Amino acid sequence: MTSPSPLVSPATGAARDAALVLAALTPSERGALLRDLSDVLREHTGQLVTLAQEETHLDETRLRGEVLRTCMQLDMFAEITEEGAYLDVMIDRADTEALPAPRPDVRRMLVPLGPVAVFTASNFPFAFSVLGGDTASAIAAGCPVIIKAHEGHPRLTDLTAALAAAVLPTGVLSVVHGRDAGRALVTDPVVQAVGFTGSTAGGRALFDLAAQRPDPIPFYGELGSLNPVIITPGALAARGADLVGEYIGSVTRSQGQLCTKPGLLFLPERHGLENSLHEAISAVPPAPMLGPWIAEAYSATLDDLAAHAAVRRIGAVPTGNKGTEQRAHSPSAALLTVTADDLRNHPELLRECFGPASMVVTYTSSEDLLATLRKIPGSLTATVHGEENTDEELVRNIWSTLRAGRLIWNDWPTGVAVTRAMHHGGPWPATTSPLHTSVGGTAINRWLRPIAYQNMPEALLPQALQTSNPWGVRRRTAP
Incomplete structure (x- = not known):
């Protein structure tokens, strides 16, 4: 196992401690956190946009529109979380008369991976940054996020993170700066997946680091595209x-x-x-x-x-x-x-x-x-x-x-709609994983993994799999 680096260990340690707290929240509680983050952005739009203009040279109209888009992403993932369908719950009840052999009780759902790292983009200081789609979908899934700040807007990153921290449980969101810290994040044993938006060369180097770990982890990179x-x-x-x-x-x-x-x-x-x-x-x-x-x-x-x-x-x-x-x-x-x-x-x-x-x-x-x-x-x-x-x-x-x-x-590719059906991915080198996307409702799937529970006593089952369905999530059940 790779040893943690002092450049990132305070952040990854806090994320590790927060993972159990965040994963234990009900869908409605997690959705409320995302709505709180959306409210924070709306409340501080003027302050954030002014700082973003100074660091990125993007104009005010563009930046205000991007803040609104980011709020819409947070609200969309709040809805997705509250509905609970993303858990993909399947229940196959025991059947002693099934052929060719008796069938055990098997119940399956998706669970959060744990702490994840998100590398922010230079060209979208809000929508692909601290509270962008990667972070929104990860928190919706129940994963704490460690942000690798982009050097193009470091002060904006810190301000956004500080505002977010005021409404989130301790350790759910933290920030590190610098390329050495970024490399250390990818190899830190606490980090279970990485989201990246940036250049093909930089993304490939980090992708290789993720694959070369003693315990390789998913690396979801959006890289170059000719469109x-x-x-x-x-x-x-x-x-x-x-x-x-x-x-x-x-x-x-x-x-x-x-x-x-x-x-x-x-x-x-x-x-x-x-x-x-x-x-x-x-x-x-x-x-x-x-x-x-x-x-x-x-x-x-x-x-x-x-x-x-x-x-x-x-x-x-x-x-x-x-x-x-x-x-x-x-x-x-x-x-x-x-x-x-x-x-x-x-x-x-x-x-x-x-x-x-x-x-x-x-x-x-x-x-x-x-x-x-x-x-x-x-x-x-x-x-x-x-x-x-x-x-x-x-x-x-x-x-x-x-x-x-x-x-x-008969349209143009610039402008990516914030909708559940949107897919913002593609075969290499557009992304490192064409099955997944950094925009749209299925972005949440990157931060989840399935677990099947066989013949599990009711009291030991997660709430989404219990017969009484206390979370009220949509489930596919076979008799």
Whole structure:
């Protein structure tokens, strides 16, 4: 067993002590905690947003909307917890006459894993941070949370955690800072699972640490995603001009710092939109990114892609660190273009460029398009803009070719609705576990494991499995 590190042991020790307390709460009591956290955010929105603006450069409207989204997530998981259906209770009563052999009494439910670690994201200082979906779903499941603060908004993290601690039992939520502390969290024997949102390189390094533990634990990482968008010939003919503005709006929303940003746009060859694309992307004013480290990485990745022999530029190219400090931290939006054939032959171009840039890929035929789509790595989303009466066969072939967690028809991937049915995951490298998601009602499943109780005396059963069902949860019972 790995020895605990002094960098995190105070937090993990408190979480270990809190785990039994939190798991013992009834569904209604746990739901009340989540509603209290939602109320805390609403009550302190102004103070939190002001500090978030200072640390992230995101505008007030965006941040206030994100606080509201975070409150909605907390309220949604309060409802899920109170309903109790997430426990997935199954009861098979004993049957002495069952064939081929008598059947014992077997009762199954999901139980919390124990303390978990959550790595917060730079681009969502509320919705994917201290009280974001990872934390909300973990507390709903009955798991204490140790937050690894993102270096992009440390003061906001501490303030949010302090406000939350006032309404939570001791040890249910704590914070650690620094990369060394983050690595120590993943290997600490108290931690039973990890949630992560961030870069592919950073996530993979932590994923490997989790797998190399003497007792490997689940690592739920949301990493990089290209989020391809396909424009069919029918859609191009019907509304190509409108799609240009919508595409540029999606690419540059929040300065392109969204995991669902469309990184690839597939257009038929000779689409006739290059001038419109050039004008639209050039009209986007530079804006500050979350921090200099992101701006520098964006400029370096984009410059590397633009220098490739198979790639041409459309519109502006960021100045990177070659201009003033302000321009270096506020790079321009940019579009690149490549043929589908060249993209297939140069897989090194299939890289996420986190920021306001995207690549237009031109295809000559349905076969050319589908052959290229087969090369695209797993994504969070895949989008098709098509015409229902003319493109159905092509679209069916596209859906069967692409690997993505959310398929979108005639819409754009940016903007992830806070609903129970939402799935925000996908095959590698979009996530480390395509079965689970960091948004939506099933996010709670990451922090649970099943236990079956066989021939257990009534008094020793958890309340959800007792015949009297004192929690009143929904159950599947076989006679």
